[in-house]
Amino acid sequence: MKHLLLTAAVVFTATILFSGCNSYDQKASADLSSKTDSLSYSFGYLQGSSLSNEGITDIDMQNYVAGLQAGLDTSDTSIINNMAMQTLIQTYLQEMEMRRIQQQEEDAAEHIERGQAFLEENAQNPDVFETESGLQYRVLEEGDGESPVATDVVRVHYEGRLLSDEVFDSSYERGQPATFPLNRVIEGWTEGLQLMQEGAKYQFFIPSDLAYRNSPPQGSPIPPGAVLIFDVELLEVNPDPQQQ
Incomplete structure (x- = not known):
């Protein structure tokens, strides 16, 4: 849980070189004509894949980028205070973990039932x-x-x-x-x-x-x-x- 929270917090507060625009296409081609472009893309890709690997895929890109730009701009302030953001993230991760555990329990029950049926039948073999x-x-x-x-x-x-x-x-x-x-x-x-x-x-x-x-x-x-x-x-x- 601590790792998940850290991952999400880093994504929302990391210092990243970013060129803003008014609309965002998740499949848009990147312009990697400079070192800064490539660095910016690398930060974005690695953080996006880290979120995805943790099962966090329901990110709204427009609001994500808006928060990112506000965090990069030292003269700007967030429209959500830091404590509220941490609470939002922590609550989200706790709910996600609860869903994961529930799904794991449902999967386990299915496999346990299947396994018991197999073992009962297997025990009838004379060489087992x-x-x-x-x-x-x-x-x-x-x-x-x-x-x-x-x-x-x-x-x-x-x-x-x-x-x-x-x-x-x-x-x-x-x-x-x-x-x-x-x-x-x-x-x-x-x-x-x-x-x-x-x-x-x-x-x-x-x-x-x-x-x-x-x-x-x-x-x-x-x-x-x-x-x-x-x-x-x-x-x-x-x-x-x-x-x-």
């Missing part, structure tokens, strides 16, 4: 096992090495997919196995990899409450409430040196 927590797994290939405990560091190859079969993460695609402490990943991984031995390859079907629940990583294609499918190959188990 389910633990007490609700984690489901299929043994693709057994191993004969060490099994990790939660405090171990593991090296793995993996591919993660959604129920739509969209791949959202893959160490295979990167061409580099991943190494991490087993107790610092999602619960489904922490539990599931302890079922494996080095050299094994399992497929995990992880319910949302053992994954990211309603809060997937920002920027991730993983929707809230999603069941995740992972093919995991356990390559190596090492004790965490901090635990020794």
Whole structure:
């Protein structure tokens, strides 16, 4: 929220070189014949894209530019006082955050329902096992090495997919196995990899409450409430040196 407020405040108060005109076409071509022109365009573009990235797209250009010009003119005063402007912006951002949370909850409910239906059907497959927590797994290939405990560091190859079969993460695609402490990943991984031995390859079907629940990583294609499918190959188990 603080970042959003700062972004909006910067846009409304930044010192920008600006050549005014009486009408504004959002798609108008820019005149970049001088360094000042290019600098002005760059400030405008970067601030506009920053607003857009934060989900702030309902900006009235005429009033935006009017406020911008008034802010640039040190002899002018705003027709809205600073306290009122800050309150307007803060209230807007709070309302936007509330709408985002509500939409996220609605999306999560839809994906949770879809995921439960999938897991119920998947559990009927004779080669799929389910633990007490609700984690489901299929043994693709057994191993004969060490099994990790939660405090171990593991090296793995993996591919993660959604129920739509969209791949959202893959160490295979990167061409580099991943190494991490087993107790610092999602619960489904922490539990599931302890079922494996080095050299094994399992497929995990992880319910949302053992994954990211309603809060997937920002920027991730993983929707809230999603069941995740992972093919995991356990390559190596090492004790965490901090635990020794």
